[in-house]
Amino acid sequence: MIGEKKIPRILKKPGVIKDAIEISIVLLENKLQLLERNDPDTIVAFKEWFGQDDEGAKGIILERIKRVLRVSKKLSVENFKEINDKKSKTKYAEIYPDDELLMVYLGEEFWIAPITGKDSRCGVLIHELSHLNDIGGTFDYTRGESDCLMLARKDPSDALYNADSFEYFIEI
Numbered sequence: 001m002i003g004e005k006k007i008p009r010i011l012k013k014p015g016v017i018k019d020a021i022e023i024s025i026v027l028l029e030n031k032l033q034l035l036e037r038n039d040p041d042t043i044v045a046f047k048e049w050f051g052q053d054d055e056g057a058k059g060i061i062l063e064r065i066k067r068v069l070r071v072s073k074k075l076s077v078e079n080f081k082e083i084n085d086k087k088s089k090t091k092y093a094e095i096y097p098d099d100e101l102l103m104v105y106l107g108e109e110f111w112i113a114p115i116t117g118k119d120s121r122c123g124v125l126i127h128e129l130s131h132l133n134d135i136g137g138t139f140d141y142t143r144g145e146s147d148c149l150m151l152a153r154k155d156p157s158d159a160l161y162n163a164d165s166f167e168y169f170i171e172i
């Protein structure tokens with residue numbers, strides 16, 4: 001209850017979620033087009049986040065983007081709940097990778113994140129959806145910008161399946 005006071009209640013509106021869904025779709029469609037036509041800056045970013053840029057790796061990410069897009073277009077505010085325990089304070093969101101009902105559980109960090117850009121609400125949504133087994137089967141091998149860049153250099157095969165790396169590739 002004390003935590004509630006820190007977040008302006010007005011932010012917790014369905015409109016915030018709807019905006020995150022709609023803008024995520026735009027971001028994903030944009031990145032899909034750029035990657036499909038091998039846009040040079042996009043390929044540089046791809047290599048930076050995933051440590052590789054061969055056709056196999058690009059194929060995996062292209063397919064993942066298409067799947068996240070497909071599921072994003074079916075989402076509504078009904079797919080969202082708030083995390084109901086104290087860990088909520090330090091969390092952006094959670095999802096169960098095998099959840100057929102496809103519920104995204106939002107933590108307090110989600111509401112104070114910017115809508116787009118690094119560690120944004122759109123990025124959080126894209127990150128969570130990538131965890132779904134049918135979508136990307138990604139893991140949280142590591143989090144945060146600098147650790148993800150390091151992972152790409154040290155272990156590209158993990159970077160390819162790291163949710164934050166995928167999030168950064170789409171949102172930045």
Ligand SMILES: [Zn+2]
Binds near residue numbers: 128131140
């Ligand atoms: Zn995650």
